[in-house]
Amino acid sequence: MAKKIEIIIGGSGGQGVVLAGQILGRALAYEGKNVLQTQSYGAEARGSLARSEVIISDDKIGFPAVRKCDILVAMNHEALNAYLNQLKDDGILIIDETNVRETPKTKVKVYKIPITETCRKMFGEATYANMMMLGALTKITKLVSSKTMEKAIREVVPTKTLNANLKAFEKGQELI
Amino acid sequence: MNQKRVILEGSHFMNGDIACAEGAIAAGCRFFAGYPITPATEIAEHLAQRMLEVGGIYVQMEDEIASMAAVIGASYAGLKAMTATSGPGFSLMQENIGLAVMTEAPCVIVDVMRGGPSTGQPTLPGQQDVMQAKWGSHGDYEIIALAPSSVQEMFNLTIEAFNLSETYRVPAIVLADEVVGHMWEKVAIPPAQKIKIVNRKKANAPSEAYAPFMPDDDLVPPMACFGEGYSFHATGLTHDEHGYPQTSSSEVQQKLVKRLCDKIRKNADKIVRVEEVLLSDADIVVVAYGIVARAALSAVRKARAEGIKAGLLRPITLWPFPENHVAKIAQQTKAIVVPEMNCGQLVREVERAAKETPVTFLSKLGEEPHTPMEIFEAIRRNS
Numbered sequence A: 001m002a003k004k005i006e007i008i009i010g011g012s013g014g015q016g017v018v019l020a021g022q023i024l025g026r027a028l029a030y031e032g033k034n035v036l037q038t039q040s041y042g043a044e045a046r047g048s049l050a051r052s053e054v055i056i057s058d059d060k061i062g063f064p065a066v067r068k069c070d071i072l073v074a075m076n077h078e079a080l081n082a083y084l085n086q087l088k089d090d091g092i093l094i095i096d097e098t099n100v101r102e103t104p105k106t107k108v109k110v111y112k113i114p115i116t117e118t119c120r121k122m123f124g125e126a127t128y129a130n131m132m133m134l135g136a137l138t139k140i141t142k143l144v145s146s147k148t149m150e151k152a153i154r155e156v157v158p159t160k161t162l163n164a165n166l167k168a169f170e171k172g173q174e175l176i
Numbered sequence B: 001m002n003q004k005r006v007i008l009e010g011s012h013f014m015n016g017d018i019a020c021a022e023g024a025i026a027a028g029c030r031f032f033a034g035y036p037i038t039p040a041t042e043i044a045e046h047l048a049q050r051m052l053e054v055g056g057i058y059v060q061m062e063d064e065i066a067s068m069a070a071v072i073g074a075s076y077a078g079l080k081a082m083t084a085t086s087g088p089g090f091s092l093m094q095e096n097i098g099l100a101v102m103t104e105a106p107c108v109i110v111d112v113m114r115g116g117p118s119t120g121q122p123t124l125p126g127q128q129d130v131m132q133a134k135w136g137s138h139g140d141y142e143i144i145a146l147a148p149s150s151v152q153e154m155f156n157l158t159i160e161a162f163n164l165s166e167t168y169r170v171p172a173i174v175l176a177d178e179v180v181g182h183m184w185e186k187v188a189i190p191p192a193q194k195i196k197i198v199n200r201k202k203a204n205a206p207s208e209a210y211a212p213f214m215p216d217d218d219l220v221p222p223m224a225c226f227g228e229g230y231s232f233h234a235t236g237l238t239h240d241e242h243g244y245p246q247t248s249s250s251e252v253q254q255k256l257v258k259r260l261c262d263k264i265r266k267n268a269d270k271i272v273r274v275e276e277v278l279l280s281d282a283d284i285v286v287v288a289y290g291i292v293a294r295a296a297l298s299a300v301r302k303a304r305a306e307g308i309k310a311g312l313l314r315p316i317t318l319w320p321f322p323e324n325h326v327a328k329i330a331q332q333t334k335a336i337v338v339p340e341m342n343c344g345q346l347v348r349e350v351e352r353a354a355k356e357t358p359v360t361f362l363s364k365l366g367e368e369p370h371t372p373m374e375i376f377e378a379i380r381r382n383s
Helices: A017-030 A077-086 A115-123 A129-141 A146-156 A159-174 B016-027 B041-053 B064-076 B087-103 B130-135 B151-168 B178-182 B250-265 B292-305 B323-332 B346-354 B372-382
Strands: A004-012 A034-041 A049-057 A069-074 A087-096 A109-113 B010-015 B029-034 B057-060 B080-085 B107-115 B121-125 B144-146 B171-177 B184-189 B274-277 B284-287 B310-315 B317-319 B335-340 B359-363
Touching: A004 A017, A004 A077, A017 A034, A017 A049, A017 A129, A017 A146, A017 B010, A017 B184, A034 B178, A049 A077, A069 A077, A069 A129, A077 A087, A087 A129, A109 A129, A115 A129, A115 A159, A129 A146, A129 A159, A146 A159, B010 B016, B010 B151, B016 B029, B016 B041, B016 B080, B016 B107, B016 B151, B016 B171, B016 B178, B016 B184, B029 B041, B029 B064, B041 B057, B041 B178, B064 B080, B064 B087, B064 B107, B080 B087, B080 B151, B087 B107, B087 B130, B087 B171, B107 B151, B107 B178, B121 B178, B130 B144, B130 B171, B130 B317, B144 B151, B151 B171, B151 B178, B151 B184, B171 B178, B274 B292, B284 B292, B284 B372, B292 B310, B292 B335, B292 B372, B310 B323, B323 B335, B323 B346, B335 B346, B335 B372, B346 B359, B359 B372
Parallel strands: A004 A069, A069 A087, A087 A109, B029 B057, B029 B080, B080 B107, B107 B171, B144 B171, B284 B310, B284 B335, B335 B359
Antiparallel strands: A004 A049, A034 A049, A034 B184, B010 B184, B107 B121, B144 B317, B274 B310
16 A cells, blocks of 8 residues: 555634645655645635645545545644544644643644744744744654755745744744 | 746646646647636636736636637637636636637637536536536537646646647637646646647638638648738638628538538547546446546545456546547446536436446535545445
């Protein structure tokens, strides 16, 4: 059986989970992996549940949606509730502690990180929480090198916020 | 002018809509007229910038009726021209698609299918425009429609659509779906010299002897474009080889309409493209296209792993329909399964070609495409 890793990044619209998934996908593609990224969000641009999915495979990727994931990133409580049942028993759960009221009882490996809080302290706003999360995800999973991730971030985010985004990405790695 | 690269040779991470737009640029398309609509908006958005970079023209029109009209005009002015839309816009374009058929204007229409009827479900995938692509405009005609199932194919088949459209002087439709349009995957763009480009046959008769609708042996007339020194008439009315209306002659009507159909029908073997997976010993064959074909492939692999001899026939051209391929497979196999994101469209063509072989239809509406498990269960039930 070909090796396949499936990731769900969930949060609310405006938290940048779609962009985060695209950057992760782009970096994986740069490293030559077969990768597919999809997204879904509610009709409202902000506030409703948003999710980004990334599938990585040694083989050609068939079905484009994630059924059971190996890695779940929950950027808020609602996403955690909505997607936890899709996480495999031997999966990895990454939680933004700031936005999650309680950590569920689960057998999976859990990383609780105060992402939004750290971001607010550093930048005075939560805008770069998605990059900080990507930093933590990169360090925890080692799916892709930090250098390639930085390259992908450089290509995608606007020039005027590039430094802040890169700093947030770096800080995310330090939090682990 | 800002001179940017025309062909973005290299490896990229793109969504299907952007890959389609880049395929158009690579094919030589230099005119886009459209009205943005989910889930095809990113095609327009991307081309709004890229057309200017490569010296082309981008026009956001007032609606889809005008978009299609502008595309025909640009084609007759000598440019490769395209529009992109989804269901509601595709409906509005139908009248002028008929005009493009009748005036034999090469052009490409991209329809990124969402859930219908009417405005339906803008952000969800569908395969509900398959019959509309074939029969949407009035009168008898044949058309070409290609169904991509990956982001790479959004690039490749958009080029192919231009090539076929230029070869046969017929509108070619890229019939994609929301998932293929919006998902992101790796895309390899080859160097320019490795991309096959076909351009329409140009008129070479002297102006006074030129008959704009006089076909060659392949039933396709060479094309003079406006501004090339030829004066001629092109009309939606039934016309003779000189382009002049003959609205009460049965002979002219028969000759013209039959030729418009025959130039596709008689060349169908050259136009039809399919992907065949594990068919040689298959007892049960899944016929699936677009994004559904990917779940079907996963299902076929799973069935094989469990000892069921399953195979996949993926029509890449939906129109002309690959009926010879289906007919041949139907003679060798015991059963056929057709999953579609509609209430049963291409399955009717499959049934027609399969004759006695039993065909099971698997419908899915209003959410994600069929899962591999759903198709696998259908394979198991019918094997």
